[in-house]
Amino acid sequence: xxxxxxxxxxxxxxxxxxxxxxxxxxxxxxxxxxxxxxxxxxxxxxxxxxxxxxxxxxxxxxxxxxxxxxxxxxxxxxxxxxxxxxxxxxxxxxxxxxxxxxxxxxxxxxxxxxxxxxxxxxxxxxxxxxxxxxxxxxxxxxxxxxxxxxxxxxxxxxxxxxxxxxxxxxxxxxxxxxxxxxxxxxxxxxxxxxxxxxxxxxxxxxxxxxxxxxxxxxxxxxxxxxxxxxxxxxxxxxxxxxxxxxxxxxxxxxxxxxxxxxxxxxxxxxxxxxxxxxxxxxxxxxxxxxxxxxxxxxxxxxxxxxxxxxxxxxxxxxxxxxxxxxxxxxxxxxxxxxxxxxxxxxxxxxxxxxxxxxxxxxxxxxxxxxxxxxxxxxxxxxxxxxxxxxxxxxxxxxxxxxxxxxxxxxxxxxx
Numbered sequence: 279x280x281x282x283x284x285x286x287x288x289x290x291x292x293x294x295x296x297x298x299x300x301x302x303x304x305x306x307x308x309x310x311x312x313x314x315x316x317x318x319x320x321x322x323x324x325x326x327x328x329x330x331x332x333x334x335x336x337x338x339x340x341x342x343x344x345x346x347x348x349x350x351x352x353x354x355x356x357x358x359x360x361x362x363x364x365x366x367x368x369x370x371x372x373x374x375x376x377x378x379x380x381x382x383x384x385x386x387x388x389x390x391x392x393x394x395x396x397x398x399x400x401x402x403x404x405x406x407x408x409x410x411x412x413x414x415x416x417x418x419x420x421x422x423x424x425x426x427x428x429x430x431x432x433x434x435x436x437x438x439x440x441x442x443x444x445x446x447x448x449x450x451x452x453x454x455x456x457x458x459x460x461x462x463x464x465x466x467x468x469x470x471x472x473x474x475x476x477x478x479x480x481x482x483x484x485x486x487x488x489x490x491x492x493x494x495x496x497x498x499x500x501x502x503x504x505x506x507x508x509x510x511x512x513x514x515x516x517x518x519x520x521x522x523x524x525x526x527x528x529x530x531x532x533x534x535x536x537x538x539x540x541x542x543x544x545x546x547x548x549x550x551x552x553x554x555x556x557x558x559x560x561x562x563x564x565x566x567x568x569x570x571x572x573x574x575x576x577x578x579x580x581x582x583x584x585x586x587x588x589x590x591x592x593x594x595x596x597x598x599x600x601x602x603x604x605x606x607x608x609x610x611x612x613x614x615x616x617x618x619x620x621x622x623x624x625x626x627x628x629x630x631x632x633x634x635x636x637x638x639x640x641x642x643x644x645x646x647x648x649x650x651x652x653x654x655x656x657x658x659x660x661x662x663x664x665x666x667x668x669x670x671x672x673x674x675x676x677x678x679x680x681x682x683x684x685x686x687x688x689x690x691x692x693x
Contacts, residue, residue: 288393288401298600299590303433307386307406307584310429314421316382316408321365323388327355333364333540333572335480344391358390362407363540363565363581364572370411371574380412386586397554398588408562409581416516419544419564419580423517424524426548426560426582433589434596437551438559440526443534444514445482446506447542448567454505455481465495486535501532513543540568544580552595553588560584605631605692607648607674608657611641615659622657622669622685631692649674655692 285291292300327347334340346358359365362385370376386406395401408425410418423440430438445451458481462469469477470492473484485496506514521528534545545563553559562582569577606626610619616638623633634651636644641658648656658670663682671688672680683691 286401288395290400290402295600298603299593299598300586302598302600303586303589303593304386306429306432307384310425310432311384311408313428314382314425316384316410319366319369319383319385320387321359321362321369321385323359324356325359325365325368327357329364329368329572330357330360333367333568334361335540338480338483340391344393346390346392360389360391361583362387362389362405363409363568363583366407366409366581367411367568367572367574367579370577371569371572376412376577380410382408382410384408398585398591400587404586406584406586407581408584409579411579412577413580414566414578416513416544417520419513419517419546420520420524422562422580422582423521423528423546424526426584427524427526430548433593434598435550435589435592436596438592439549439551440521440528441531441534441547441549442517442521442528443531443545444503444506444510444543445535445541445545445563446502446510450505450507450510451482451502451542454500454502457500457505458482458484461499462495468492468495482535485533496533503530503532510543517544540565540571542566546582550588550592550595552592554591558585559588559592603632604634604651604653606655606657607634607636607644607651607653608659609636609641609644609648610659611638611644612661612664614664615661618664619657619659622659625685626689626692629689631689657688 327345330345331341340360345360348356350356366383366385375381384406387404388402389405390402392401393399408422410422427440446454459477462473462477462481462484466474468491469484470487470489473487473489473492476483482502485499487496518528534547541563543564543566545561547558547561549557550559551557560582562580564578564580566576566578568579569575608619608623610616619635623635626633634653636647638644641660645656654673654675656672656674658672663669666682667684668682669685669688670680670682671691
């Protein structure tokens with residue numbers, strides 16, 4: 279029996295009736311990123327595995343459990359990218375494109391993690407990744423958060439909340455790390471297998487556990503905020519001051535950590551109530567040590583990733599519709615009418631209109647397709663219209679009378 283060929287679990291098709299909403303999101307992102315001076319960069323989907331091991335940290339869920347890793351024909355270990363920041367930093371180092379100074383960049387595309395598929399998260403998922411490279415002050419941290427607030431407003435999202443934290447600098451975290459280990463060792467019996475495994479390698483990640491049985495122990499743990507050094511504290515106060523000036527409401531969440539080891543100082547997440555368990559729709563922060571970690575010169579940086587599938591769920595909850603943006607559906611019958619329909623459709627496209635041509639059949643069947651297409655107008659061309667050098671214009675949305683007009687006059691009505 280022939281095996282049925284279908285998509286791999288966790289890797290979904292985006293079908294034609296779904297793609298219009300994706301395009302709305304993509305258009306909004308490009309417009310907003312351009313307003314803040316971010317330029318597009320495109321990096322490979324496949325990188326050397328060592329890039330992510332060095333960049334994300336060996337003791338992270340992504341590296342330990344989730345990466346798609348394979349050997350190529352030369353025996354090199356390669357990985358499908360689980361995120362984009364490491365690849366962008368690799369590119370900046372390799373091509374030295376910061377030689378003229380700091381740069382704001384963004385990229386978009388599929389990422390890959392071997393996780394249990396669920397609402398808002400698939401094994402192939404799509405992200406926007408936005409990075410400000412070479413900027414040291416708290417202003418760029420705040421800028422990216424405000425940029426996202428503007429994007430949510432543009433998309434009409436409701437109920438989105440900002441969570442903010444500082445995870446300090448490396449010396450501060452070293453002091454805090456010892457306190458965390460001592461705390462969790464006292465409560466070792468309450469730790470699950472993942473927490474025990476991380477206890478002496480990455481205890482900060484225990485704070486991110488969603489295990490209900492561990493929440494009391496986590497809540498009682500020492501807070502990193504209490505161990506912030508002077509520099510990290512001043513930076514965090516600067517971010518908060520700018521957000522207040524911008525009128526952005528936020529919650530300081532001392533348990534907020536990010537899943538990659540490269541973060542320091544500011545971390546943030548935007549959370550939507552409409553997405554389910556995977557409620558974070560965008561998150562990021564500062565990563566001042568990553569350039570040096572990957573073999574480059576020390577370089578401050580800050581960035582975020584935004585999950586497209588999750589934002590789309592939030593858009594749909596806010597009532598967004600997939601608008602196909604069809605201006606005119608041309609209904610025609612007869613050989614002469616078909617030729618005229620082709621000619622006029624091209625003229626109208628020259629004028630910037632979006633035109634669909636009927637595929638033949640009766641007038642009634644074509645009119646049903648015209649209505650289902652979402653077009654604002656139907657233009658009807660039959661033998662009578664061809665002979666009179668006229669077309670019939672029928673409004674399909676918002677009322678109005680059907681009229682017979684010259685083609686140019688009909689076009690002017692489709693504004």
